[in-house]
Amino acid sequence: MTRWQPDARGRLEQAAMELYLERGFGQTTVAQIDERAGVTERTFFRYFADKREMLFGGSGQLQQLMVDAVAAAPTTATPLEAVGTALEAVGDVFVDLDHSRTRQIVIDSDASLQERELIKRERLATALTTALRARGIDEPAASLTARAGIGVFHVAFVTWIAAGNTRSYAEIARELLDELRAITRPH
Amino acid sequence: MTRWQPDARGRLEQAAMELYLERGFGQTTVAQIDERAGVTERTFFRYFADKREMLFGGSGQLQQLMVDAVAAAPTTATPLEAVGTALEAVGDVFVDLDHSRTRQIVIDSDASLQERELIKRERLATALTTALRARGIDEPAASLTARAGIGVFHVAFVTWIAAGNTRSYAEIARELLDELRAITRPH
Numbered sequence: 001m002t003r004w005q006p007d008a009r010g011r012l013e014q015a016a017m018e019l020y021l022e023r024g025f026g027q028t029t030v031a032q033i034d035e036r037a038g039v040t041e042r043t044f045f046r047y048f049a050d051k052r053e054m055l056f057g058g059s060g061q062l063q064q065l066m067v068d069a070v071a072a073a074p075t076t077a078t079p080l081e082a083v084g085t086a087l088e089a090v091g092d093v094f095v096d097l098d099h100s101r102t103r104q105i106v107i108d109s110d111a112s113l114q115e116r117e118l119i120k121r122e123r124l125a126t127a128l129t130t131a132l133r134a135r136g137i138d139e140p141a142a143s144l145t146a147r148a149g150i151g152v153f154h155v156a157f158v159t160w161i162a163a164g165n166t167r168s169y170a171e172i173a174r175e176l177l178d179e180l181r182a183i184t185r186p187h
Numbered sequence: 188m189t190r191w192q193p194d195a196r197g198r199l200e201q202a203a204m205e206l207y208l209e210r211g212f213g214q215t216t217v218a219q220i221d222e223r224a225g226v227t228e229r230t231f232f233r234y235f236a237d238k239r240e241m242l243f244g245g246s247g248q249l250q251q252l253m254v255d256a257v258a259a260a261p262t263t264a265t266p267l268e269a270v271g272t273a274l275e276a277v278g279d280v281f282v283d284l285d286h287s288r289t290r291q292i293v294i295d296s297d298a299s300l301q302e303r304e305l306i307k308r309e310r311l312a313t314a315l316t317t318a319l320r321a322r323g324i325d326e327p328a329a330s331l332t333a334r335a336g337i338g339v340f341h342v343a344f345v346t347w348i349a350a351g352n353t354r355s356y357a358e359i360a361r362e363l364l365d366e367l368r369a370i371t372r373p374h
Contacts, residue, residue, distance in 0.1 A: 079370060115305070144339065144342055145370050147334075148334075148371070151330075151338060154334065158330070159327060176331060179328060179331055180371055181371045183265075183267055183328055183331060184335070184367055184370075185368070
């Protein structure tokens with residue numbers, strides 16, 4: 001039986017993560033990543049624009065996934081339910097808990113990566129707002145719903161990657177959306 | 188009657204805003220700000236660490252104001268009502284609509300200032316979460332409430348500075364908090 005071999009792209013990503021954890025993100029060079037991955041010099045740049053891009057390459061796809069889910073939600077869905085379908089879609093791609101935990105350790109270790117993460121989340125909020133407006137939701141409801149939804153998206157992620165958690169992202173997000181409804185219910 | 192004269196600090200802030208609008212934030216030097224304000228060279232640095240600091244100097248106070256309001260909310264207040272008292276407190280300081288509009292034009296014109304704004308908002312969310320936890324609110328309710336509240340804080344600000352608006356920040360924030368309750372109500 002042949003042991004499964006990750007392709008060059010996968011090997012580069014794995015090598016980069018190992019090095020970031022060992023030496024720090026800022027202290028790791030692209031040459032070191034190529035070497036650790038066992039690929040020829042500058043192969044890195046065949047797949048990624050730079051080190052940051054490697055960590056955030058999936059952001060655009062994630063955003064598109066959420067926007068498409070909002071657009072495809074049943075016409076009878078409330079704005080918050082439409083955001084709920086976007087969170088379900090995220091649950092389909094947030095499945096590799098180990099990878100997400102490692103990636104977050106790297107991001108938390110570097111201020112420029114944390115800034116990039118905030119920019120990514122802000123773009124997501126804007127994209128969701130636009131997607132809700134396209135469903136005929138007026139302002140300020142569209143912005144408020146998108147931002148409350150991004151709050152759930154973020155808290156669900158933190159809960160999902162927390163030490164000891166074994167529940168799925170989708171399950172956590174569903175529960176937090178209900179919790180948000182409970183929080184905002186007048187007493 | 189003597190005409191009111193802003194102090195050196197006030198003159199520097201006004202001079203800086205004028206120059207940012209005329210030449211751009213990145214193209215304006217501290218020496219130019221000193222000159223326009225009619226103060227001696229390097230007076231700027233008696234009041235501000237750098238150009239960014241001048242624009243974000245009030246962030247720490249705003250955060251403390253909101254945290255104090257959450258802490259001082261009646262014990263009977265729900266988590267969202269406690270956040271509501273923080274938004275009321277913001278309404279007491281967000282009163283100079285012209286200044287806030289100009290400041291936002293400057294921030295929107297420069298990517299590094301936009302990043303700083305996102306960091307400020309993220310810190311605010313974390314501080315509000317901590318303040319809610321101190322009231323005995325468990326996770327994930329504390330984080331979810333803080334982030335939904337920061338969503339209202341932000342959308343209220345955008346609505347407040349929008350062209351043509353004349354309503355107060357506090358009035359808008361109150362209305363948006365009710366709107367959030369309506370959005371999250373199950374149908």
